[in-house]
Amino acid sequence: MIRAVSTDPVPIAQALIRCPSVTPADEGALDVVQRLLEPLGFDCTRLVFGPEDYRVDNLFARRGGEGPHVCYCGHTDVVPPGNLAAWTDDPFAGVVRDGVLYGRGACDMKGGIAAFVAGLADYLAVHPGHRGSISLLITGDEEARSVDGTARVLEWMAANGHIPDMALVGEPTSRSTLGDTIKIGRRGSLNAHITVTGVQGHSAYPAKADNPIHRLVAALGPLLAAPLDNGSDFFPPTTLQVTGFDVGNTATNVIPAVAKAMLNIRFNNHHTSAALTERLHAALRAAGCSYDLVAECSGESFLTRPGPFVDALSRAIERSTGVVPALDTGGGTSDARFIARYCPVAEFGAVGATLHQVNESAPVDELRRLAGTYREVLAELLG
Template structure:
């Protein structure tokens, strides 16, 4: 490598870009890209009290169009006193870069920028075009970031042929995992209405807890499915239960529950919502339910794009990556609506932790892997 990702990562970490604040992080990226011939467009969305700055940058106009997607926003540092250094100081100690975002994912963005610079230096007349979609709204609402930029990209003829999200996907060694899909996530808030009464005289009451349990029992006693070719079984978890009752001899008037379903490609959120309603109707409960899907499941089937990523990563790292769909949600769920997408990045051991960190040599090796990926698709 001739371009070093470490100073870029330090500059990004020193921006206190806790969602939705940008604090100059996208300026760092833009200043790096413009001398390389990228046309940069800043796109700001959101209400006045939650403005989100985003960046779309592209070099070239022809296909194939390769897009790298990432986010410069970070989660809050938490208890700053628990950190060895200021979480935004970007300290290097014993060959390790410390700071909020070092792993997730300012370090990854810096690695891509360095790999991109080396790729362009070696291949100034590469085929196709390369773009970056960098958002400041991934760690929180995820409403005014990637999803909105993609709408703008579609309206302006900028949808790529393929996209790579730079989340820290590697588990134990750089290059060991590519994510080719993610499970969907459905949240439900359910209130069951009963009739309050004395616990000694239950005939005059209608216990909403019993109704709630009767509805949840069948949902919890049998698996939603047995998994699919690329996904584990779907899961339903009761994440909250409250009756607002502190008196032991009173049957409460209402019971409330929160549910979360992580689902594979056997389901859609609409189908699962119907299943929840059917269970509560079968229990005879008088209930209300609100559901919210934070992302449908998606899968990029193994094929030319995934195979090319695997070849390039193996060539650069000496590790043959495993194809995986585990973990939570990411902005890839939005990109999957438009083009094939996968995720590949650093070893994800410390995201969101105190003393978040990334070995500097790993960042440099990651930059080399990103260069190899660009060579795979654009030369």
């Protein structure tokens, strides 16, 4: 049985903002969501992960057991408010003034979660006998470590037969107008720390030393001389930036023993972090370096190619906002990188103009149109 749940996202967003859920605190935010979903027929499971000093609460909720299975994904945790004196209002008060909702998370992404719930309630009121199933994956660990959130919930979902057929992340993706941008992929990011060891010596007698700076420069040269690729259908070219270079030497007549560099590579779908790491090893070996390389990937690149899912999303956005969305892969990483390992995933949400800022806000009219879009997405995918 479906009990009436507000189809207006604004009071829901206010209730969420009033829970000061700075990662990893929850402060009742997931309870707000769960209390709204249960009357809509969702089975709710709370999944608590993480060490004693960093407990993270997560929510998985599902309505129906059949396919196709559509999952809406997001987070209720927020970044800290920062300089409180700079805020016009209490960042956790959820004030609405002149048609704008203010508060930490209004945009990223309690407004999006509220739009999910309101859109769902609206959809179910009209389509109580829809086909397939609907789920929500709501984490409390997106803004900080992102270890005990979406990634762990997905492992649990895989073990319990809940992997969806497609997933929509409600992060704020619109650039200037609601509806103008869908993210269908993200670049990957690889950080590398390189230490080259040589033999210290007098610069007047270089034959008795082995200069690690020369070897490191020789290794980096070919990596910087040419682009790693020319981009792909939906991605710009991969970029490699040397973000640190350090020998700790203050004497002009001493060849130092050690030279260090840091790199950050933002890579498209032509690469994997493993292949790029091997490329760094090869460059260091080719320059005859005695070296240590520590590479860490904060996210592989992924791409959900345009097809029925992305098309349905585009139609729903155009119908509810009047805007034809562009398909984009820009920006940093998001939790979608974890979901992409399991199923097609895209991201669509509000205009991200004030995310993480002082006086973070969302126009109430935009939140209502966003809820309408999330309702139309379900109508497209589940009839």
